[in-house]
Ligand SMILES: NC(=O)C1=CN([C@@H]2O[C@H](COP(=O)(O)OP(=O)(O)OC[C@H]3O[C@@H](n4cnc5c(N)ncnc54)[C@H](O)[C@@H]3O)[C@@H](O)[C@H]2O)C=CC1
């Protein structure tokens with residue numbers, strides 16, 4: 510793979526360079542500019558929505574697929590990403606870990622069982638994280654199919670923890686996901702990039718990438 514990396518000087522950018530070391534990094538974008546050394550066939554973007562227009566333009570220019578993990582996207586951003594997916598394969602997810610994507614499936618399938626219970630989410634991240642709530646908390650709420658309170662902690666170097674509490678008068682059920690390091694997100698992004706270079710044009714979730722990985 511020849512990949513372009515948007516957000517190359519960031520925390521995820523560093524992790525991605527290590528995990529993608531068998532592949533060729535031919536284009537980098539960060540706040541200091543665009544550095545081109547070749548023609549990417551896929552872009553990986555873990556950055557900020559302020560650079561999204563550049564990412565989309567670069568994908569169009571090179572006819573390259575896109576793996577995007579950037580959070581705090583607006584509705585108009587999602588619309589623009591979906592428009593790009595008419596022309597190239599796009600994988601978008603607010604969380605590229607296997608565990609969170611399995612949890613999403615479990616929540617979607619069991620949501621009706623939790624009717625009548627109090628449901629709240631606590632998410633904990635490092636103190637450099639800019640967005641609140643986390644993108645993951647948003648997709649967990651979507652999977653539950655209802656609006657629930659989210660409590661956010663920004664402390665120390667925590668890579669990303671999410672706990673959902675379900676409670677009635679007599680009991681509390683809690684389900685937690687703990688990212689041991691942000692490497693797990695970079696490994697997910699690598700799977701998604703490998704998927705992207707062989708997929709048809711379209712908009713894909715990371716769940717679809719996981720199912721594709723299992724079939725291989
Ligand atoms: N979907 C997932 O699994 C995960 C998503 N993330 C998300 O990835 C994003 C990046 O996270 P971190 O690496 O921790 O952030 P960071 O702050 O360490 O890095 C951000 C990178 O984006 C670049 N950037 C920001 N604004 C830019 C602009 N206007 N033009 C060009 N480059 C710009 C910076 O130069 C830097 O390289 C965040 O949105 C975070 O929530 C993080 C981890 C996992």
Ligand SMILES: O=C(O)C1=N[C@H](C(=O)O)C[C@H](O)C1
Nearest residue numbers: 580603638643644645668669
């Ligand atoms: O910014 C982070 O670090 C993370 N962001 C994602 C989110 O907002 O959910 C995913 C992960 O939790 C780490």
